Amino acid sequence: MRINIKLTVLLVASVAWYEATAQSIAPQVLSNCGASAADANYRMDWTLGEFAIATIGNGEHRFTQGFHQPYAGTVGIEDIQRTEGNSWIWPNPAGNELNIGFATPLRPGTMVRVLSMEGKILLTNLLSPGATTAVVPVAALAAGGYLLTLDNTDGATQVHRFVKTP
Numbered sequence: 001m002r003i004n005i006k007l008t009v010l011l012v013a014s015v016a017w018y019e020a021t022a023q024s025i026a027p028q029v030l031s032n033c034g035a036s037a038a039d040a041n042y043r044m045d046w047t048l049g050e051f052a053i054a055t056i057g058n059g060e061h062r063f064t065q066g067f068h069q070p071y072a073g074t075v076g077i078e079d080i081q082r083t084e085g086n087s088w089i090w091p092n093p094a095g096n097e098l099n100i101g102f103a104t105p106l107r108p109g110t111m112v113r114v115l116s117m118e119g120k121i122l123l124t125n126l127l128s129p130g131a132t133t134a135v136v137p138v139a140a141l142a143a144g145g146y147l148l149t150l151d152n153t154d155g156a157t158q159v160h161r162f163v164k165t166p
Helices: 001-021
Strands: 034-038 043-047 055-057 062-064 087-090 096-103 111-116 121-126 133-136 144-151 157-164
Touching: 087 157, 096 144, 111 133, 121 133
Parallel strands: none
Antiparallel strands: 034 043, 055 062, 087 096, 096 133, 111 121, 111 144, 144 157
């Protein structure tokens, strides 16, 4: 009887230990040389690896050769459904003109602005009321990234990012 209780306790303890260690997802590095150092503000881990590295994996496990390689994954986003008041732009990247489409006709007083990434206003146009499309001339802009804002008299603002090509 005592043997059964001891075996049961041992079995429960080993399962609990296995479950506790099985949940660890910390990366492990196997290398010929390396070290870790830390102070109050920084931590540095290094390994002396190979000039060429290879990665082998099966989806669940990944093995790499030599260097520290952090987890790399992708994150998806859901498409936003167009609703009343939404707009879209094309082409992006833009050459000489940027087109804007509107889900509903524009209200009077809708303003389009093109801003640099620093927030400097580079172009301002008042759009035609009732329009469902508009064209913004961007030929004079230098190649790079820009913001396009659409403001109406109700205080609603929509922002689009676009790239201007040479």
